[in-house]
Amino acid sequence: MKALLVTPPLTQLNTPYPATCHLLGFLHSRNHNAEQMDLGIELIGRLLTGTMLKRIFEAASQHSRLSKANRIILQQADFYIRTIDPVMRFLGGKDATLAQRFCELTFWPESKRLPSDEDLEWGFGLIGNYDRATHLCTLFLKDLCDFINSTIDPHFELIRYAESLCLRLPEFRPLQNELQKPHTLIDTLMLDIFSQRMALCKPDLVGFSVPFPGNLYSALRCAQWIRQNFPQVKIVMGGGYVNTELRSLTDPALFDFIDYLVFDDGELPLLRIMDGGELIRTLYRDDAGSIIRVNFDSKENIPFAESGTPSYEGLLQNNYINMIELTNPMHALWSNGKWNKLMLAHGCYWGKCAFCDGALDYVKRFDQAPVELIVDRMEAVIAQTGQTGFHFVDEAAPPALLRKLAEEIIRRKLIVSYWTNVRFEKSYTPELCYLLAQSGCIAISGGLEVASPRILKMINKGITVESASESMRNFTEAGIMTHAYLMYGFPTETARETIDSLEVVRNLFANGWIQSAFWHRYAMTIHSPSGICPESVGAKHVDQPLAPFANNEIPFTTSQEIDLDFYGKGLNLATYNYMQGAGYDIPVKKWFNSK
Structure with missing residues (x-):
């Protein structure tokens, strides 16, 4: 059985999110045929180009009512179209000489994010041109993404696509309804990239790692496409969001899109699915439409020492980009550097x-x-x-x-x-x-x-x-x-x-x-000591039944309200x-x- 492990849009843009790297290294250590892809960075690499921005600005120009900020950006469309490719080359580390050009405030159009010379000098000094240019390029991208969000696709964010749809989702129906709508431009672009990889890889199983709420929508869009085009391919979903939010899932509708939900460390559950062994910490829907929980409370795991060395195979060719949104050097570590x-x-x-x-x-x-x-x-x-x-x-x-x-x-x-x-x-x-x-x-x-x-x-x-x-x-x-x-x-x-x-x-x-x-x-x-026993911290649960889809945060009251x-x-x-x-x-x- 061949597996394709996917990080759906969007997580970090500067370096691979580690989940699929760890799983791929483990599967290779067990002689399994597997590949991985970071669909998020591939989407950004295809979206933020002069060719695509031209299409985006043409579509946005058809809007009858645009905000003042968006009208200003639209008036400067030519600047954004001719500048985006050099910006992406610079942020991807492929043309460092552009730092001298991009570090000057006068190069950039006016925007709400553009800092003052004094702020830049405080953050980067007089000669920190490379980081200063990276910061200004990041603000340029943020303005562009705001424009795309408000004119083309309201779900689009530079990080954590469609997070607002899934941040608190007690019922699956709202997301299910969204997935029945026609594809947006971003959806179409993402599925085009994904379909090309599916054709090359020809996997028997696709595993989606969903670390955050903002990865769920795009994972299910891809799963929906697999169902329609390759119904024989098994679809597995795991990751941080699944582990924290979906442990008490009772709505079987999610399994219209996937075959298995796996919990906690993914190595052993995924191995069992691929080997045809006894499932562990896995949910699926049976022929009668009921959710089946298999060995859900098992403590059996792969020892950490035997989990293998992470593999970056299949990701090294991606154009990861450095970003500095805040001038604080510690904050920059999260988004700057591979x-x-x-x-x-x-x-x-x-x-x-x-x-x-x-x-x-x-x-x-x-x-x-x-x-x-x-x-x-x-x-x-x-x-x-x-x-x-x-x-x-x-x-x-x-x-x-x-x-x-x-x-x-x-x-x-x-x-x-x-x-x-x-x-x-x-x-x-x-x-x-x-x-x-x-x-x-x-x-x-x-x-x-x-x-x-x-x-x-x-x-x-x-x-x-x-x-x-x-x-x-x-x-x-x-x-x-x-x-x-x-x-x-x-x-x-x-x-x-x-x-x-x-x-x-x-x-x-x-x-x-x-x-x-x-x-x-x-x-x-619900997984914390304070959630399990709120009285221990002077709080009381607000009584409400478990939701059929996602459960994590608990409403509570306390005698001291501020x-x-x-x-x-x-x-x-x-x-x-x-x-x-x-x-x-x-x-x-x-x-x-x-x-």
Whole structure:
């Protein structure tokens, strides 16, 4: 049986999303015939061309009512058409000489996103022309994509296509109705690319990895096309969205489009389907129209050490593009650079946080491999891609393992750079942070979550504000960029605690101990300790039946209610200024004075 593994539009544009790479490497290690494709980057490569933009502007010109911003872009259509191909060559690393041209503000047409010279000088200095040009090209693409969204296809986004359709989808019917509508221009382009690959590959099975809500619509559009044109091909769907949202699925209509839903790590369920063995953690619809759950609660898995080396075969020819939307250098790492994505270990070594999806396998099952094997995999991936930068996508990299990793990298005299996610715990001493920096660690992200001692204890984070601040300082003083994830709106959190948390964050920025941060609004999920037992965090479920399609976020009430929209705006505005090096002298209360 031959498999084609597909990442549907759209995830990252700068580097392959790792799911199919890991699955392909595993299948090859078991001597299975399989290929992969990143349909998202192929779609972008075909869409953002002068030829396609000409078609888009011609179609948009037929609209009788356009916004002022879109009319301005339409008037400058010739500029966009003749500039898009050079921009894509530059962002794809194929013509670096264009940096000198693209870094000048006067080159670009006026738009709402165009920054000032002062903002650019602050972000990139006087000679950071390449990154400055990348930033301005990114804003150019964002304006174009806004235009496409509002005039051609309301589902189109540069990342996570049609996410608004699927973000909260208790019933399948709205998406099902959308899939019965005529193809949009983007749909047609995507299916043209996909059909060509199907003709070349001739697979017996197509597996779609759906990591986010914004990948579901495009995956089902492709599955719909397979059903119509190759009904004998088996269709499998898995990935992050499936794992978190569809575990309690009762509506069999999804199986009009696919044959199997697989859960948790995809290696073993996919292997069983391809080998014709006993299914595991798999849903399908029987001839009577009922959903059958096979070995859904099985704990059998492929050990992490036996999961194989990720394979980038079939992706290296793609024109991945670098993007810098925000000038903050830590934020740029997510979208700038062709990072090889690996895991140091499976699951989370802590696994106790009240807000995290700790009931799911990808968090609760911690499984390590020898560090020598991890570095062997690094060397093998470098040989495949020619890239020496790594993003370790662990839930939280264990400090003891990071120490061993650093020592092994130094012992082998490898010149690499890497970044990962950690818990800001006391293990990150000045000595360990220095060792990590010497081995190539350039950045760290981690969850401070709530800068309130009471709430930190309630969420069972296992750190204190003081210990987290100390580890952040140690990272920064070792020359490692540091990003803090933050949370607001946790049950019983007061307005005073929210404002005090911002004061802690202000001090961290002012001291130079973090370089960037992001506030997430707390969501109670059915897989988290706080969702399973809301009383433990002072909350109560709002009673409602399980939805027939997607279930994840749980509505709740708490005795301490605050205006989360209002406080979220203040937190984000303040933190944006802090990341720009401004606003440290403003009392934190002032950020909440607009009410």
